Amino acid sequence: MSGRRGRPGGLSLHDQQIRAQASNDELNQVVKAAYASGVHEIPLSEIDITGDWNPRGSLGNDPYGEADLAGLMAAIQEYGQLQPVLLRPHPDRTGPYRYQLVAGWRRYHSRRLLGDTVVLASVYSFRDDQLDALSTLENTQREELDQFEVVRGVFRTLAAQLNVEMDALPGLMSRVLKTGEDPHDLQDKLKVLTSASLSTFNTKYARVLRLRPAEIRAVYGRTVAPTVALELVRLGERPERATLLQQAVDGAWSTRTAKDRVNEVLKGAQERPEVYDAALRVTRHLKPARLNALTTEQQAHVHDLLRQLEEAFAPS
Known part of the structure; x- marks a missing residue:
């Protein structure tokens, strides 16, 4: 029996997949068009955020408190808001708002909690039937970034508690894991911030700091x-x-x-041949400050070696 046959009068699985892919492609094109329409500073007071198409709104708790948004808020403070929220002209022309928030609740609330009065936004005439799918797409794309923000937020908090630079933390963690001694109570501090172990943070997440x-x-x-x-x-x-x-x-x-x-x-x-790495090591030393620090005899010796190197590269 063919796997493409569906229910009587319904779409086959194959046809459903084609329709879903076409819908997703259309959605991505709409999002690109929205971003291409331009980015504007829109006052927060002109934006209605009461739409019921945001899947986070049904979680039963507040997903937009300072604790949940700490990583994103720190990123906005450090780098600015790098991606606009998506708005549409408000369908209720008689209401107090000019725009409706379509996607970007976390960015909106982060700017609000930071005390900002505006948010970077792209405005586009999204249809009603696109709102649920757009918000779901937005949240799906954020999953990896959420974890990234959490990891950076944990490192940033630990560094502040210990009064050290963030890039010093892997060394401190390694010392605890090697010796078992924990004078800074790193493991206890980490347990308060995350369920991940000290070993996991040191081996899996330390790359974030680099x-x-x-x-x-x-x-x-x-x-x-x-x-x-x-x-x-x-x-x-x-x-x-x-x-x-x-x-x-x-x-x-x-x-x-x-x-x-x-x-x-x-x-x-x-x-690569060994000469390649040797050349890299030597060129690091050929800086004006390093050369000026050499004695007259050392400079003469280096100059002689460089002339020999220059002759070796001369076309025969």
């Missing part, structure tokens, strides 16, 4: 997924890292693609 500013901006701007940015961290200070970030943005890379491309770079580095 993200570059451009990568963090890309994550919060949603041009790359957090997992893609974390794959790039494995490249360390290799020059390919910035190039791959741009390629990830342009190509909308999946995590699998990012992992494969990073592995290609790392494998290529392993196969």
Whole structure:
């Protein structure tokens, strides 16, 4: 029996899948059109947020308190609001509001809690039948970013409690795990903030602290997924890292693609001749400040070696 046959008078599974994909494609095009329409500063007082299409509103608790939004609020303070909320002209022309919030409740409430009077927004004439799907799409896309914000928020809070820089935390955590001594009560502090163990934070999440500013901006701007940015961290200070970030943005890379491309770079580095790494080490020293610190004799010796190197590269 064919798997494409559906109920009498109904759509087959195959036809349902095609229709769902077409609907999703249309939705993505609508969202792109909304963002392309421009970004404006809209007063919070002109926005109605009472729509019942937000799935978070049915959770039975307040998902927009300071504790839940701490990570996003910190990101907005540090980098600004990198993505606009989505609004539509208010359908009730006689009411007090000019706009209706379609998607971006977390960004809206974060700006409100920060004491801001405006929010960055794109305005588009969304249809009533698109609102539920748009809000669901928005929340689905935020799941990875939510975890990213939580991790950064935990590291930021721990650093503030211990009065240290965030990048010092992995070393402190490693010391606790190696020695069993915990003079800063790191494990107890972590239990208050998250259910993840100290070992998990040190091994799985510490890469968050090695993200570059451009990568963090890309994550919060949603041009790359957090997992893609974390794959790039494995490249360390290799020059390919910035190039791959741009390629990830342009190509909308999946995590699998990012992992494969990073592995290609790392494998290529392993196969390079030793002279390549030696050249990298030497060039780090050829800075004016380092050269000026040499004695006259040392400078003459370096100059002689550089002339020999120059001759080696001269065309035969």
